[in-house]
Each structure stands twice: as structure tokens, then as C-alpha cells.
Amino acid sequence: MATLESARLFPAERSAPTTTPLSILDATVVRFAPTGAIWIFDAPNFDRSGLLDHLRSSLIATLSSFPQWSGQLQWAPVGEGNHTNRFNRPILTYGHDSDPGVEWTVIEHPIRTNAIAPTAKERASSTAGSRHGTWMGDAFDESLFVSPNQLALSNLHDYASRPGVQVQITLLDGGYAVGVKVAHCLADAQTLMIFMHLWSTKSQESFGDEHESSPMGEPIFNPQLLDSCAGGDIDGSSCDQALSCTARSLPLHRYSWWDIADEGYPKACIPTTENSKPPGDQLEHLQVSPSEPAPWLSWDFSRPASYAQLHFTGEELAHIKTLALADPDSRADISRLDALLAYLWTFITRSRGYEEYSKQVYLDLTIGARARVSPALPDSFVGSPLLITHVGAPGSSVCRETLGKKASQIRQTMQRFTPEAMGAILHDAAFEVSPQRLWQAFMGTEHTIVTSWLRLRLHDVNFMRGSQLRYAHAIMPKLDGCAQIMDSGIGDGGMDIALYLDKEAMEKLIWDKCWNEEL
16 A cells, blocks of 8 residues: 555635634534545546546535635634633634645555445345345455544644545555545534535536536535524523523433543543543533433443444335334334334344343434524535434333334434424533533443434445446444444435444344344
8 A cells, every 4th residue: 555645735716814613513523533434436447647636626626615624623712702712612714824724645555446345236135144135344444545644623632733624535456435534523424425426526527527516505604503593692601591401301311521430431531531621720610511420331342343234125114114103102204214223223232132131222313403493504504513312211122112112202202303492402502611521322232323324315426437336435433332324325215224233242133133034
């Protein structure tokens, strides 16, 4: 493997010097792993030099619509003013000569594309011991296709000269790969895909290929549009207790990263945790909001996790939904996704051996805020406007309850996040002493985190005529209890699930046929 090029890229024309505070919700996800994805393309006999020239020039053109991404992500100065000047609130400064730019790297790796991953059709048709198409992806090494360098604020402290966005092009035998990583406070999955569709459209333009306009529209970068949906006075001196009570009554975990004395707390996380605290002399005079003990003992970092991609056809999804709706206790408005999540949660819980487990287990669900606030934000609003809710029940109940009941619980939970509820959540979060103190989710054997990339057209990204997408991979931490759902890569109306699970539990799920054969 050899590095052919390393540079920092900027828009063709710099904007005037600008400072933009990020949103209330952006501040809560600074500690999250970066948002990113990798696209592997088959492209026999492609012109490497021509491809790189077009990719670079079209990326520069795309940055004209994302000028903030070439700027410096950093903390806002703390002082009197409004809610954006409180401790550990992120801002972007751009249009300066000192901007770090977008990291651009070109790597050459002598591996054939067909040795990296099967095609979408091959992955979907694999049975691997289950009646569902299953591909065991443990051999896929995502680190080959993305930059190893640290992004700005990745440790909640260092940012100077560090980029907020990294792009790596990997030239392969018979094709190429495009890997992108973005600091999570700059982009959720939807924002990433707005960027990728715009870039791929501009690349096709530069090649002179026929193309459609970007399917997700031109980006709208205005974080204060989200903050303006908060209830009450978020710039005041104190939090509105009624709004806080509303926010804290919602199904949102409040696990504190600051409780480092808890049994099982990972020592490796302590330095970043310390960076999330105000100076000691200030902290003594601050009142932190309530939190709950995190179940660290349920998350064994020493145990290996496996990665698998599970394929469900459109017919299978329709059948699962029909089974859920047949339950007399089922809501009539459950979706295919609700039913699939209930189905998945059931069998993950069984694979963990929790048929007789009396303690609570949780399905943690990432939900977007764009359509939930009032006024609703455009689909092309960029940033990371998300939060993580949950449904919970004793492990034994999850294993035994009907599919319809669990799917209905998921639907009912989602519907609690009304514009009024979102306004209260934003108000409460605006007054947090440190937005990175609380985690609304968890991993390990009692939790499963699910994030949906549905309707983002992940498989429609392409940069030139003659290249064929082989594999699209959402970058996720390979840790027990993480799942990502996307539309099928073969256009059968189905869904693919990227699942990361304790190795032993994964083997039970796949090889011991934990799937209910009646379904």
C-alpha cells in the first residue's frame, strides 16, 4: 500500500471570514464516532489519472456548497451572551487563511475489488446457515479505506489545524474506493448523503456523463434554524423547570460519562471525559442535571464482536409486517421498519440467552429532528439534528411477547416526539453544563443501538460512467450491540442490516438458527 497524494482542499473561491455556532443538538453528539461511509467500485481498465483529476475538481466544486466544511471546527469562547457561548459549544470558523481544509488522500492498494466484498446480489443470495441472505463481513477492514488521522475535537480538546472532514481515494486492482469521514457534529447520515449525491453529480458532469440533478437538493447550513424551535428562552439565565420536566419525562437515557468511579468504567475513556468537564473552580459552582448509572458491567470490551450483513427481501418484510398486524393488540399504523425492528430485537435478545432474564433490555433508536420540530426543517438541512430514544422491557418479555406488541411499542414511542416535546428537549439541552456529559444510548448485552439510513439512496452514488458499485459500507464501531439499516442494494424493495454483535451471540443468531422458522 502506497500513498500517492496528500493535500488539503478548499472551495475554488473562499467565502468572507465567518463564524457560525453549531446547533444545540450538534453539541450533544461531538463525542460520537465520526459519520462516514465507504463505496467500493468495480471499474475495469479505468484511467486512474483522469479519475483522480475529475474526483478532485468535482470535490472542490462541491465544497462551494459546503464552504464551512473546509473551516476550523472548535469550541466557542465561553462567556456572557447567548446559549452558544456556554461551555463546550462547537463553532465553525471559515474563510480564513488558517482554515485546515478538507483532508484529501490518495492511496494505492494492490488488492482486487472482488477480494474485498461480494456484490450486493451475491451477499443477498448467501444463506450462511439461515434462510435469510447473510454475509459474514469480519474480513472487511474498513481502516484500509479511510484516513487514520484524527479529526478536530475527536478527543473533545484538540482541534488546531485538524480537519472536520476527510476523503480518501483508494486505487484498487480493477476498481477504486471512496471513503469519507466527517466529525459527527457536522453531519448525520442524511447530511453525509446530501454531500455525496452532490459530489457524485458534479463528478458525472465533469466527465460529460448523462446524469440527474442531485436527488437530495442543495444543502442548507443554518444551525440556528433548529435552535429557534426550542421552547422558552434558551438565552436566559436559568432553565424553565416545566420544560425540563417535559423533556426528562420522555424515553431518553441519561447515562453520565462523568461517573468514572462506577464499576466497569473503561479507563481508556477517562482522558476524553476529563476534557468534557469545565475547569474545577467553575464546576464547583455549577449544578449538573440528573443522570442514571450506566450499566458498564454489561459491556465487556475484551470480548470480540462480529460483523454481518443481513438481507430481507421486500416480500419478507411484507410478511413480517402482516404477522405483526395480525396480533389483536397491534396498532394499525405500524410500518415495515417497526415490524422489522421488533423482529430483530427479539432474535438478538434470544441469541444473548435472555429467555429467562428479568432485568430490562433496550432497543435504542436514533431519530431525526428535521420533521419533528415546528416549523419543520427542510430535508436538505445539514448538521446532526438527531437524538436517541428507546423502548425497554425485561429480557424474558422481549423473547416471548408478540411481534405486534413490540412493533406497536416502537411506533408509540416514536410518536411521543411531537414539536412540543422537541421544543422542550432543545430547551433542556441548551442549559446542560456540558452537552457531552450525557449519553442517550449504550452498547453491550443489554442494549442494541439502531440507526436508519433508509431513503438516503446509499447505492445510487456513482462518479463516472463505466464504474459499478460493488459494496457500500456505513462506517460503524465494531462493538457489541450496533445495527444500521439501509435500503436493499439489489432493488428488490427490501432492506439490508449491518449488524455488530458479540461473536458468540452472532454465531447463535446465524448458525444456531435463532431466527423463528415460523416467520
